[in-house]
Amino acid sequence: xxxxxxxxxxxxxxxxxxxxxxxxxxxxxxxxxxxxxxxxxxxxxxxxxxxxxxxxxxxxxxxxxxxxxxxxxxxxxxxxxxxxxxxxxxxxxxxxxxxxxxxxxxxxxxxxxxxxxxxxxxxxxxxxxxxxxxxxxxxxxxxxxxxxxxxxxxxxxxxxxxxxxxxxxxxxxxxxxxxxxxxxxxxxxxxxxxxxxxxxxxxxxxxxxxxxxxxxxxxxxxxxxxxxxxxxxxxxxxxxxxxxxxxxxxxxxxxxxxx
Numbered sequence: 193x194x195x196x197x198x199x200x201x202x203x204x205x206x207x208x209x210x211x212x213x214x215x216x217x218x219x220x221x222x223x224x225x226x227x228x229x230x231x232x233x234x235x236x237x238x239x240x241x242x243x244x245x246x247x248x249x250x251x252x253x254x255x256x257x258x259x260x261x262x263x264x265x266x267x268x269x270x271x272x273x274x275x276x277x278x279x280x281x282x283x284x285x286x287x288x289x290x291x292x293x294x295x296x297x298x299x300x301x302x303x304x305x306x307x308x309x310x311x312x313x314x315x316x317x318x319x320x321x322x323x324x325x326x327x328x329x330x331x332x333x334x335x336x337x338x339x340x341x342x343x344x345x346x347x348x349x350x351x352x353x354x355x356x357x358x359x360x361x362x363x364x365x366x367x368x369x370x371x372x373x374x375x376x377x378x379x380x381x382x383x384x385x386x387x388x389x390x391x392x393x394x395x396x397x398x399x400x401x402x403x404x405x406x407x408x409x410x411x412x413x414x415x416x417x418x419x420x421x422x423x424x425x426x427x428x429x430x431x432x433x434x435x436x437x438x439x440x441x442x443x444x445x446x447x448x449x450x451x
Contacts, residue, residue, distance in 0.1 A: 204242040207234055207260065215260040220335040221268060221414055224439030229271055236267035239275055245283045252288045252325060262286065265328070265342035266321070268414060269350065272436040273361075277350055283320040290324050313341040315348035317357060331415075336440055338395060338416040347410035351403055359402030361434070374426035379405045381424075393423030410435070417441045421449060 212234055216222050222230065240263040248254045254262075262284065270277040290310040312327035327341050354362040359379075360372055383399045385392040392399070398408035412420040413431040417438040421428040429449045432438065438446075 204235075204238040207238050207241075211257055211260060212237075214257050215264060218257075218261055219264060219332065221340070221439050222264065224442035224444075226442075229436070229439075232271055233264060233267055236270055236275060236278075237263040240267055240278060243278060243282070246286065247283060248286045248288075248325075250288050252286060254286065254325075262323070262328070262342065265340070266346050269343055269346045269410060269435055272434065273350065277346070277353070280318070280353065281316075281320060281349060285320050285322045286325050287322065288324075289326040291322065313345045315345040315352075317348075317352045321345045321349065336415055336444075338412050338419060340411045340415050343414050344407045344411050347407040348403065351406055357403040359406040361406075363434075367433075371430050374430060375402070375405065378409075378424040378427045394419060413438050415440055418444070418446060421446075425449065 216230070222233070225233065237260060241259065244263075246254065246259050246262060266284065267278075290312055291314075293309055293311055293314065311322075312324045314322040316322075323341060323345065331340050331342075348357065350361040351357050351359060354360070359375055360368060363371060379399070379402060382392045382394070382396075382405065386396050386399045394412055395408050398405045409420060409424070409427055409431060413428070413435055417428065417432075417440055420431070432449050
């Protein structure tokens with residue numbers, strides 16, 4: 193594969209400019225985007241709305257502006273990767289709040305367990321993205337605390353594009369090798385902190401697996417890049433190359449990681 197990807201968003205109906213301004217104004221992460229990146233995001237969001245079905249459930253009602261806001265959030269991680277990041281799935285399901293899921297797990301002794309959890313988001317490897325609207329709204333209300341569930345789940349979708357969830361999205365071979373080494377080193381450091389009962393520099397959920405580490409670090413790239421840089425500078429550098437400059441960093445006057 194060639195990086196950066198050159199596929200442009202396909203011809204989709206243009207966004208209503210008034211509705212776009214209303215939606216963008218409610219997303220603090222977008223304030224650090226320059227005009228060119230904001231225009232690119234608008235084109236991606238138009239394609240998202242054209243190709244994806246947004247399904248609110250449990251009596252949730254979403255206005256056109258709220259639907260556009262969701263599309264913009266889901267497309268924010270695709271600013272550099274492009275429209276190829278939208279392939280492989282067709283539906284965004286939105287719950288009013290956290291939703292309960294049950295997964296079966298086979299332990300080391302061959303015993304099957306039913307695990308139940310309340311989630312803010314989920315991305316099926318070959319299925320929909322699922323989000324909690326309440327958690328999306330909480331992220332918007334506190335945009336620079338290290339959390340953005342929409343970014344987290346889209347990171348999983350990007351991770352899965354090369355055929356499996358392993359914390360490494362499709363990359364050219366040399367970059368993939370450097371990425372894997374630097375992410376593994378940072379992941380091991382975080383797990384060592386957790387095992388030693390030390391507070392890790394980022395959300396300890398990142399220690400669940402390599403793929404969760406990538407998704408959580410992606411959230412920090414967009415919502416608290418200064419914390420990610422301080423904790424794992426090599427990881428921050430890879431994500432800045434992959435996602436482009438963090439709009440949160442720009443909004444707070446931080447130079448690029450190489451600056």
